Amino acid sequence: xxxxxxxxxxxxxxxxxxxxxxxxxxxxxxxxxxxxxxxxxxxxxxxxxxxxxxxxxxxxxxxxxxxxxxxxxxxxxxxxxxxxxxxxxxxxxxxxxxxxxxxxxxxxxxxxxxxxxxxxxxxxxxxxxxxxxxxxxxxxxxxxxxxxxxxxxxxxxxxxxxxxxxxxxxxxxxxxxxxxxxxxxxxxxxxxxxxxxxxxxxxxxxxxxxxxxxxxxxxxxxxxxxxxxxxxxxxxxxxxxxxxxxxxxxxxxxxxxxxxxxxxxxxxxxxxxxxxxxxxxxxxxxxxxxxxxxxxxxxxxxxxxxxxxxxxxxxxxxxxxxxxxxxxxxxxxxxxxxxxxxxxxxxxxxxxxxxxxxxxxxxxxxxxxxxxxxxxxxxxxxxxxxxxxxxxxxxxxxxxxxxxxxxxxxxxxxxxxxxxxxxxxxxxxxxxxxxxxxxxxxxxxxxxxxxxxxxxxxxxxxxxxxxxxxxxxxxxxxxxxxx
Amino acid sequence: xxxxxxxxxxxxxxxxxxxxxxxxxxxxxxxxxxxxxxxxxxxxxxxxxxxxxxxxxxxxxxxxxxxxxxxxxxxxxxxxxxxxxxxxxxxxxxxxxxxxxxxxxxxxxxxxxxxxxxxxxxxxxxxxxxxxxxxxxxxxxxxxxxxxxxxxxxxxxxxxxxxxxxxxxxxxxxxxxxxxxxxxxxxxxxxxxxxxxxxxxxxxxxxxxxxxxxxxxxxxxxxxxxxxxxxxxxxxxxxxxxxxxxxxxxxxxxxxxxxxxxxxxxxxxxxxxxxxxxxxxxxxxxxxxxxxxxxxxxxxxxxxxxxxxxxxxxxxxxxxxxxxxxxxxxxxxxxxxxxxxxxxxxxxxxxxxxxxxxxxxxxxxxxxxxxxxxxxxxxxxxxxxxxxxxxxxxxxxxxxxxxxxxxxxxxxxxxxxxxxxxxxxxxxxxxxxxxxxxxxxxxxxxxxxxxxxxxxxxxxxxxxxxxxxxxxxxxxxxxxxxx
Numbered sequence: 001x002x003x004x005x006x007x008x009x010x011x012x013x014x015x016x017x018x019x020x021x022x023x024x025x026x027x028x029x030x031x032x033x034x035x036x037x038x039x040x041x042x043x044x045x046x047x048x049x050x051x052x053x054x055x056x057x058x059x060x061x062x063x064x065x066x067x068x069x070x071x072x073x074x075x076x077x078x079x080x081x082x083x084x085x086x087x088x089x090x091x092x093x094x095x096x097x098x099x100x101x102x103x104x105x106x107x108x109x110x111x112x113x114x115x116x117x118x119x120x121x122x123x124x125x126x127x128x129x130x131x132x133x134x135x136x137x138x139x140x141x142x143x144x145x146x147x148x149x150x151x152x153x154x155x156x157x158x159x160x161x162x163x164x165x166x167x168x169x170x171x172x173x174x175x176x177x178x179x180x181x182x183x184x185x186x187x188x189x190x191x192x193x194x195x196x197x198x199x200x201x202x203x204x205x206x207x208x209x210x211x212x213x214x215x216x217x218x219x220x221x222x223x224x225x226x227x228x229x230x231x232x233x234x235x236x237x238x239x240x241x242x243x244x245x246x247x248x249x250x251x252x253x254x255x256x257x258x259x260x261x262x263x264x265x266x267x268x269x270x271x272x273x274x275x276x277x278x279x280x281x282x283x284x285x286x287x288x289x290x291x292x293x294x295x296x297x298x299x300x301x302x303x304x305x306x307x308x309x310x311x312x313x314x315x316x317x318x319x320x321x322x323x324x325x326x327x328x329x330x331x332x333x334x335x336x337x338x339x340x341x342x343x344x345x346x347x348x349x350x351x352x353x354x355x356x357x358x359x360x361x362x363x364x365x366x367x368x369x370x371x372x373x374x375x376x377x378x379x380x381x382x383x384x385x386x387x388x389x390x391x392x393x394x395x396x397x398x399x400x401x402x403x404x405x406x407x408x409x410x411x412x413x414x415x416x417x418x419x420x421x422x423x424x425x426x427x428x429x430x431x432x433x434x435x436x437x438x439x440x441x442x443x444x445x446x447x448x449x450x451x452x453x454x455x456x457x458x459x460x461x462x463x464x465x466x467x468x469x470x471x472x473x474x475x476x477x478x479x480x481x482x483x
Numbered sequence: 484x485x486x487x488x489x490x491x492x493x494x495x496x497x498x499x500x501x502x503x504x505x506x507x508x509x510x511x512x513x514x515x516x517x518x519x520x521x522x523x524x525x526x527x528x529x530x531x532x533x534x535x536x537x538x539x540x541x542x543x544x545x546x547x548x549x550x551x552x553x554x555x556x557x558x559x560x561x562x563x564x565x566x567x568x569x570x571x572x573x574x575x576x577x578x579x580x581x582x583x584x585x586x587x588x589x590x591x592x593x594x595x596x597x598x599x600x601x602x603x604x605x606x607x608x609x610x611x612x613x614x615x616x617x618x619x620x621x622x623x624x625x626x627x628x629x630x631x632x633x634x635x636x637x638x639x640x641x642x643x644x645x646x647x648x649x650x651x652x653x654x655x656x657x658x659x660x661x662x663x664x665x666x667x668x669x670x671x672x673x674x675x676x677x678x679x680x681x682x683x684x685x686x687x688x689x690x691x692x693x694x695x696x697x698x699x700x701x702x703x704x705x706x707x708x709x710x711x712x713x714x715x716x717x718x719x720x721x722x723x724x725x726x727x728x729x730x731x732x733x734x735x736x737x738x739x740x741x742x743x744x745x746x747x748x749x750x751x752x753x754x755x756x757x758x759x760x761x762x763x764x765x766x767x768x769x770x771x772x773x774x775x776x777x778x779x780x781x782x783x784x785x786x787x788x789x790x791x792x793x794x795x796x797x798x799x800x801x802x803x804x805x806x807x808x809x810x811x812x813x814x815x816x817x818x819x820x821x822x823x824x825x826x827x828x829x830x831x832x833x834x835x836x837x838x839x840x841x842x843x844x845x846x847x848x849x850x851x852x853x854x855x856x857x858x859x860x861x862x863x864x865x866x867x868x869x870x871x872x873x874x875x876x877x878x879x880x881x882x883x884x885x886x887x888x889x890x891x892x893x894x895x896x897x898x899x900x901x902x903x904x905x906x907x908x909x910x911x912x913x914x915x916x917x918x919x920x921x922x923x924x925x926x927x928x929x930x931x932x933x934x935x936x937x938x939x940x941x942x943x944x945x946x947x948x949x950x951x952x953x954x955x956x957x958x959x960x961x962x963x964x965x966x
Contacts, residue, residue: 172884177884177886177925177926178885178925179886179928180885183960183962186960186962186963187962189962190962190963211744212744213729213731213742213744213746213747217754217756219754219756220926230963246696246729246744248696259696261695261696261698261744261745263696264697271648271700271703272702273700273702279762290908291908401662402660402662403660403662425773425774442659442660442661443661443703444661444662445661445662445710446662447713477662477666479666479669479670479673480714
């Protein structure tokens, strides 16, 4: 039986809420609040911007259920936070039909020495307290006008550390058994339902793979997903990696769980492939369906190419696409894709400046935004496209061995330049987006011919005229000549 | 245009040699030789056994082109080794039409302190020497009667360290450019052809992904494969991981590159999925074809399920399947699959005892072989199947929470017992193969019903009667009751 193809802009029912399309903004740290954890005007502006851009479901950055010291991080650990959160949800709801859901987090302690608290250090009383705190937090989310809540059971945080194959506990919350590892999230869900009501949509985000030594893989995550479905979660959101176990410790800093290999997988840089977790997500989706579970499934990981997002949904590999950095770069991605204006997207180049800012507790922005902005610029379709001076589009190149250095004139009005490359048989691919007027290609193969062009883009992605196309024949390396 | 489906037992032309089927024994350390690096009778017996079992292509464990101290490791660094190697090739050729190819390795120095020599420590003169040594070694392989040679450019060894995205050199052998990283393997291939002849089949094994922080992915490996095809290599063999960068140092021991996460990916244990690199290999294959390169491609990684191996070949995801531990457990896998006797395969359970033996420089055996054997037992189809005593097949179970403990009587003649499990909708899966008469299931989900049975197997895989099927309803966890 072949189901009818679903489209990216079809609505989706998630428990009692209906999201207008399949595009999700996954939780992203912003550092736009202060140590007090209260929503600021900047926080509100960030999420209103996503709502204006038309995302179906906006997950608000993780907010803590407890008061353990941390950097600037939103809190939902006391009723005093509800007023600020209510203003956030109201402003988003006034803006569009996007739904807004907070990510609810508990994390263990970390110290600048590199020490960290691990799951086996928690007493049963502390576990009971965490269970209660999650329930209280989700109730507050409901009171604050959120459309649902998401339990953060991914990456390096408490719920994930219990789910982990590396969970070191020997009691009923671990004990090297899958059921033991599932016990905390199970009790948390039970208490969340009890306190916040069975009709309040609750999703769970967890890792489809841990990507650490001895970590779990899709062998377990299919079973974890089945359990979550049995618990009646309203959606499942898959992430990957982002663990403490392989984090690289910088002396004097707390461990950052995104700077090891598992961090590469969680926030993949430009050397990792697109849609890198789509195949594993599809295995989970297919396993869920085979067991009769129709719970909506979201997946993230370099899904900002519109054709990838559309294919994922059309082929039923997942029900929602999580696009984090792509929507940070351009919150208008949904509207532009819906209007067939893919050409105007401010395209993420996976430079990970946002990740570096997060890692050093600074305000997270996109490096493609205009200098000094802490929010994505408002779209202005009537704005001028950038223009090369006197139509001088003279892109030029110098080859140094297999290294190709490109340069071009400044185009007034350009916020950045997209650099494209095509090889003999291929279509042009965006290789990078830069603010400077030069670029170096280190990944060309000798003996091949490449075509390059550059497009100047306005702050909101309006493209100017393409440069001329520069065709470069890279010399074959000496060892191939006459081979 | 749809090509005709290729089958696992179709022959394949690899340069001047034709292998009788698509089944490859990838290089596996045996530690059957001594520190002198000379082929022993035990080494010969190991490879003759694979030939008798019908593998199409047997890659002999890595042999070194240089004299740097190491554990027991075959050598091809001097003409004095040719005689022993010639005896090996003759004995294999007398046994069957399997082809035999040595893996040729250069590695850098390691010390018990954890120190290791890295690619940037080599002078240009030392690099020139490596280039010469590879050429000399492949010529010796030809003189010894091998059907070809394989250059080891995977895992933690010299050629791979140059290919790596983590290559720290700043000169023309690195310099953060892909061409720089390709320069050593390019020069080696040129010299190998010059010294050993253009008509001698030469393959290259490299990592399809490094699986380390900042390591390369399929984004680069598609381009590396194109370069190898352009260099005219006769086959490409894909492996993954196995790097020093994430190895865990045991004080007093040299680093073992298979005990970190990248080692998990290289020799996946039972918690990693089957056919785990098939999808990435298919991307490389498809990229090669799109560029007009028809060079045969092999891939390895938990491919011992006959249906997986057959599907991979039939769908053209690769041209050969590398089955290492599966063929160590049962060298007769090819003959048994060809004869439709899948039921008689001594099935690898991915317990990785072989890996632990390698890691401690002990003779590598399979834990499913009869106690004390250093080779797989000779097949004997007329042997008795193991029998339960008085047909007492009384498999019994005890549930402790979600933990299920199974036990069964000893069946005389059984070398091991295969434990199978099926859930409600599923087919039985082999969960483990054990020599003892009990097994504990830690991965059952509460609230589900599982069916278990056990099969006693003779040393060569002849199965006795199945035990009774034990049906166990696992109690749902307390937090789900009434949920």
